[in-house]
Amino acid sequence: MALRRVYLDHSATTPVDRRVVEAMLPYLTEKFGNASSVHFFGQEARAAVDRARREVASMVSARPNEVVFLSGGTEANNLAIRGVAEASENYGRHIITSEIEHSSVRGICDALEKKGWKLTRLPVYDDGIVRIEDVRASVRPDTVLITVMLANNEIGTIQPIAEIGSLVRKEREKGNRHLRFHTDAVQAAGRMHVDVESLGCDMLSLSAHKLYAPKGTGALFLRRGVRLVAQNVGGHQERERRAGTESVAGIVAFGAAARIAGEELDERVAHVRALRNRFEAGVAARIEDVVFNGNRERRLPHLSNISFRYIEGEGLLINLDLQGVAVSTGSACSSGSLEPSPVIRAIGRDDELARGSIRFSFGKDNSVEDVDYVLEVLPRAVANLRRLSPLYQKATQARACESETV
Amino acid sequence: MPYSSIFKDHLANPRNVGELADASAVAEETNPVCGDRLRLSLRLRDGRIEAARFLAYGCAPTLACGSALAEMIEGMKIEEALRLTRQDIARALDGLPARKQHAAALAIETLQAAIKAEFRGQNSE
Numbered sequence: 008m009a010l011r012r013v014y015l016d017h018s019a020t021t022p023v024d025r026r027v028v029e030a031m032l033p034y035l036t037e038k039f040g041n042a043s044s045v046h047f048f049g050q051e052a053r054a055a056v057d058r059a060r061r062e063v064a065s066m067v068s069a070r071p072n073e074v075v076f077l078s079g080g081t082e083a084n085n086l087a088i089r090g091v092a093e094a095s096e097n098y099g100r101h102i103i104t105s106e107i108e109h110s111s112v113r114g115i116c117d118a119l120e121k122k123g124w125k126l127t128r129l130p131v132y133d134d135g136i137v138r139i140e141d142v143r144a145s146v147r148p149d150t151v152l153i154t155v156m157l158a159n160n161e162i163g164t165i166q167p168i169a170e171i172g173s174l175v176r177k178e179r180e181k182g183n184r185h186l187r188f189h190t191d192a193v194q195a196a197g198r199m200h201v202d203v204e205s206l207g208c209d210m211l212s213l214s215a216h217k218l219y220a221p222k223g224t225g226a227l228f229l230r231r232g233v234r235l236v237a238q239n240v241g242g243h244q245e246r247e248r249r250a251g252t253e254s255v256a257g258i259v260a261f262g263a264a265a266r267i268a269g270e271e272l273d274e275r276v277a278h279v280r281a282l283r284n285r286f287e288a289g290v291a292a293r294i295e296d297v298v299f300n301g302n303r304e305r306r307l308p309h310l311s312n313i314s315f316r317y318i319e320g321e322g323l324l325i326n327l328d329l330q331g332v333a334v335s336t337g338s339a340c341s342s343g344s345l346e347p348s349p350v351i352r353a354i355g356r357d358d359e360l361a362r363g364s365i366r367f368s369f370g371k372d373n374s375v376e377d378v379d380y381v382l383e384v385l386p387r388a389v390a391n392l393r394r395l396s397p398l399y400q401k402a403t404q405a406r407a408c409e410s411e412t413v
Numbered sequence: 414m415p416y417s418s419i420f421k422d423h424l425a426n427p428r429n430v431g432e433l434a435d436a437s438a439v440a441e442e443t444n445p446v447c448g449d450r451l452r453l454s455l456r457l458r459d460g461r462i463e464a465a466r467f468l469a470y471g472c473a474p475t476l477a478c479g480s481a482l483a484e485m486i487e488g489m490k491i492e493e494a495l496r497l498t499r500q501d502i503a504r505a506l507d508g509l510p511a512r513k514q515h516a517a518a519l520a521i522e523t524l525q526a527a528i529k530a531e532f533r534g535q536n537s538e
Contacts, residue, residue: 317470318470319470319472319473322424324473325416325421325424325473326424326425328421329421329424358448362448391425394427394430394431395427395430395431395467395469395479395480396468396469396470397441397450397452397468397469397470398450398470400468
């Protein structure tokens with residue numbers, strides 16, 4: 008019998024929706040033009056890119072000319088943060104960010120710090136959420152950028168972006184004219200309502216492949232009037248904000264995926280939330296010594312991050328993979344670093360819990376049967392690894408001693 | 414991460430798991446960098462490793478190396494076991510990624526520490 012495959016890693020990437028594939032295919036074959044060309048083929052491609060721009064803009068309630076297409080979330084974050092830092096360095100070199108940003112934002116901030124920028128990294132406390140009071144207390148006259156993600160990629164916690172947005176507006180009214188606000192919405196888009204007006208951000212990063220479109224395309228929402236220094240130069244594309252021939256088929260796919268995500272948002276949210284909640288209830292009932300990471304209410308509906316005490320995530324990942332279940336871990340071993348997940352550490356968990364954390368992320372095509380299958384194999388995999396853990400043996404011996412003395 | 418199928422099998426079906434009640438040699442070593450642990454208990458008799466059991470905590474290579482080691486040394490002459498190198502462990506797993514060689518090193522260290530512990534125990538008697 009073929010092994011059942013259950014994909015629970017939608018925060019890493021999603022399968023491409025069939026409707027999205029159909030929308031993009033003609034732009035790989037007969038409608039192959041370069042959107043910068045003046046002839047028929049070019050204009051056909053241009054029209055498709057413009058339509059996709061309206062579709063992506065509409066998903067986040069932006070204007071079409073505020074959308075810059077590029078290669079993905081990492082490039083969007085680079086353009087936003089480096090672009091603003093370089094454009095405003097005469098006004099100040101202080102940036103506020105959080106301790107739990109995606110590695111791309113973390114990497115960019117670290118690189119700027121090495122070049123002399125001052126960084127404030129806000130704590131997230133044990134629920135994985137930035138506090139607005141901390142943001143307020145960190146703003147200085149030389150602060151030129153605040154960059155805080157809309158929702159975290161490992162634990163899914165939703166940050167107070169609208170509150171930060173209104174704080175930024177007030178700061179600007181008080182005379183801090185050069186303060187800009189960026190949010191990384193790569194994990195959030197398609198999983199919660201995202202509206203740049205109510206968020207009050209100047210820039211917002213998006214990635215197509217988290218929305219059932221192919222990898223290789225993303226977008227930066229760039230509010231009208233916000234100046235930044237282009238990071239890709241040497242071409243007029245995207246109104247000089249991002250040089251390079253547009254990936255027309257990828258952009259068309261992104262547009263279609265954004266439109267469908269908007270239409271189906273409520274349905275998708277209800278579906279993945281029901282699956283995630285069924286899964287978490289099942290884990291709590293079947294497995295001892297687990298810790299659910301991140302605020303249980305203020306988080307993305309499709310994601311569950313759980314630490315399994317006494318064991319390490321990578322071994323569990325491989326055991327689950329052998330049973331056909333695909334998940335991911337922030338454990339140091341599988342990410343190739345020595346430090347356990349900075350996100351799980353930032354919410355105050357010890358090294359053991361940080362190393363034992365697993366992310367389960369559900370998608371629109373998962374079913375109740377998928378959840379029940381995982382609930383069948385997961386307890387066995389955890390027990391299998393605990394059986395050989397010296398930490399577990401010690402803990403169970405200690406418990407046995409306690410119950411004897413009682 | 415390209416782990417071999419034998420490697421994965423050790424993770425799904427770890428061999429020689431546990432602790433010997435009548436062990437004559439026990440050692441628990443820790444990798445100070447990442448905190449990985451390997452505990453080995455051996456019953457040594459007449460110059461041979463009559464039985465070997467392991468417990469391990471840490472990343473997947475540490476678990477697989479513990480399992481491969483415990484399986485490999487059961488029945489082995491002590492002098493032969495002392496000649497094992499981390500390459501032998503890696504070979505038993507059809508290779509280890511370059512960054513994971515330390516897991517095989519921890520297995521060899523733990524084996525040598527256990528055997529030394531039993532000789533120290535004999536000398537003090």
